[in-house]
Amino acid sequence: MSRATPEERRRTVPPLDAATLERLALRYVERFATTRGRLSAYLMRKIRERGWEGEPPDTVALAERLAELGYIDDRAFGEAKAGAMLRRGLGRRRVAGALRAAGIGAEDAAAIAPSVEAGGLAAALAFARRRRIGPFATDIADRALREKQIAAMIRAGHDMDIARKIVKMVPGEGLEVLD
Secondary structure (H helix, E strand, O other), rough: OOOHHHHHHOOOOOOHHHHHHHHHHHHHHOOOOOOHHHHHHHHHHHHHHEEEEOOOOOOOHHHHHHHHEEEEEOOHHHHHHHHHHHHHOHHHHHHOOOOOOOOOOHHHHHHHHHHHHHHHHHHHHHHHHHOOOOOOOOOOOOOHHHHHHHHHHHHHOOOHHHHHHHHOOOOOHHHHOOO
């Protein structure tokens, strides 16, 4: 009686074919809001993991076809992502970086940019409120703390001038100063 090793007992998964790859793509867009770039990267990862017999498929073309069918909308994804990041208090630069990382094209990013610009001040104030900076603080910050607060706002993607204005404000000061 021979005993099977763990490698032998493990079920072998056959390599992907075109139909399986399309099913994986449909299942992915069914479960997650995504972009063409993210879907293509996911499919390439699955091909690397499971293998492919013959010439590798064009995952970009598959993602494009699903976008044409309406399963993927890069602009809608970008608008939702940008809105969520602005509500969390992240600034224009962080939003732009996240959109690039998600695979949003330059044309869609340019269409989203005006709404990001318009929400910049509200996002900076949301960040300041969450971190208790400037008018939302309990005590007046000393110089070292103000520098740290400015650095935090810049890392969050806000411009230097708005970060300085918010940090210089005293606790309880009215926000009309920023207009």
